[in-house]
Amino acid sequence: MQYYARPEVSLDLSRVNEAIEAAFAAFARGETEMPPKVYVTLPGGDFRTMPAYIPALGLAGVKIVNVHPGNPGRGLETVMALIVLLDPPTGTPYAILNGTTLTDLRTGAAGAVAARHLCRRQDGVEIGLVGAGRQAETQLEATAAWLGIERVRVWSRREATAEAFARRFSRFEIAATSLELTADCDLLVTTTPSREPLVQDAWIADGTHINAIGADAAGKQELDPAILLRASVYVDDPRQAVHSGEINVPIASGLYSVDRVAGTIGDVILGRAGRRSDDEVTVFDSTGLAVQDLAIAGVAIAAGSPAVELEFL
């Protein structure tokens, strides 16, 4: 059994995007096993257990991931994760991976996959980033691996955070700006932990694609529900999106209904659904699937990431 402390060091982001795309497609074809995430509440947070099996990739296993919002005050990450892989024909555990950075990267890749299939242009793309934390970075980098980026605008609740982000990504034409100006773009990516809508419908031009990444638990939302009513909304998994995705609050309050969802991102990849015109507003509501974690773990191992051998059998 191998332990990978830094499985991300050898990763090629384009290869990760491909693997996440393949995982979404396999899920949409009904060719994966993936029970819903199981939540256990802890003091100050929770942890989630995410088992899955992707026969086409020969990958089976579990991600174990916590969310403790108070951790940064203790010098710890809010979200930390381990991924355990089992050999499907025998059930033997053969790899344990530090999944903390992999979780960020596979979420970034989900945004890139959605942008490839739903953004109205693939080159000369104007991106708006609402939120300037670690997830904004991985979304930008994963998307830049596949799309041609013309301009980046970034907003954060704390202006200094947005400005620091802009300095870190000065290889792009980038500026920290207002929320309203940030929302005026081809591809809007929201990555905040907000519990109130930040992005107003009036700011969203026709034809915008929005990757709504931040909402990953009950009570979280970043978008004015009017955007969801106006847009074609795609989700990763309706079972999860209903209780923890961007649509969860509007559903709970009766403003939105799961019947309105236009399909899954896997359906879009398979050509069963997708953008119908350059004027349509589209939304991808990402909650994060166990099959994404298995897929990126498989890429990390295939890339020859360094590992230590652990005695098991």
Add this chain to the structure above:
Amino acid sequence: MQYYARPEVSLDLSRVNEAIEAAFAAFARGETEMPPKVYVTLPGGDFRTMPAYIPALGLAGVKIVNVHPGNPGRGLETVMALIVLLDPPTGTPYAILNGTTLTDLRTGAAGAVAARHLCRRQDGVEIGLVGAGRQAETQLEATAAWLGIERVRVWSRREATAEAFARRFSRFEIAATSLELTADCDLLVTTTPSREPLVQDAWIADGTHINAIGADAAGKQELDPAILLRASVYVDDPRQAVHSGEINVPIASGLYSVDRVAGTIGDVILGRAGRRSDDEVTVFDSTGLAVQDLAIAGVAIAAGSPAVELEFL
């Protein structure tokens, strides 16, 4: 983060029994979080993800365990497991344990706890073992850590297996014998993977306590359903027992109903239920709980089992 390849080496079986008893009691008091096991089907078997949190013991984590019946033909264990522990206040993973032998031992301890509370005598006990594999060994050893054993009879489908078992445990007064003679005892322990009843009601004397260990998945059963109808039946968790315990087949066929269950083993430990006379037949239907896995992992770490340090943060 520590990895424990052989966490069982320093274990004291009496201390394990105490920890399992405490875990059952905490579960019965409603002081644990334990979602039902999640099953994922693989080619040739399955794996189960078992998360839990026991606030009183400060233990949170997950067991990941496979069941691949064809593994012995490949020189592998049928059941292999890992246990991951997280620090409850921060969610940080701090220990990964090889859970294969711990799984055997915590199941043995469950039998010992049930025998302490339900067997009509605690000394001079006559034990019958139906099945002579590894689980028969751990049941006998865990029970002998708490009860005085006067005589052991053992039966296996293959006589040579039972005879080899008797030789390995020659420190007891022990004999390999017929199924019917084995069933004539104070404490009957069934540990086979049978899918047909092996133990007939007519063979069970009044006052017998039965630890029904073998049935742990849909379709498995070891006892004549008439025994269940005659006995007071205790389970570890009704939610699991209904679909995977000894009672699952009689419930599916309409011969038994979950309403007849007399309580949980935790209820018995807390004095809310239990043996009412020396003539009563009692059954403990064990399916295995995630809280048992956390409890034994906690004991193994506290016992100072050897570990290797893994880079994580």
